[in-house]
Amino acid sequence: MKKLLFIGLIGFGGWQYYSNNIMGTNSLPSISSFSPIKSTTKAAPRPSYTCDGRQHCSQMRSYEEAVYFIRHCPSTKMDGDHDGIPYERQFNK
Incomplete structure (x- = not known):
């Protein structure tokens, strides 16, 4: 038994020596020793819109396209109160 x-006790002492002298004073690995996790999912491609002279809601193919036109293209006529939200007249009752 002895x-x-x-x-x-010899094994425990050996482990303490190893963790303090070989691995450093901190027995836990540092954050810098981990490699960053790379995402396996791909982001959906962003649609590429261009200012081509369209101005009205009826000329847009989607809500997102209308928002792009309001934010990036001059002379649009889709945002009457200039709050960045298109199609407001279509939803007012």
């Missing part, structure tokens, strides 16, 4: 206790 031999088993002695072997256990």
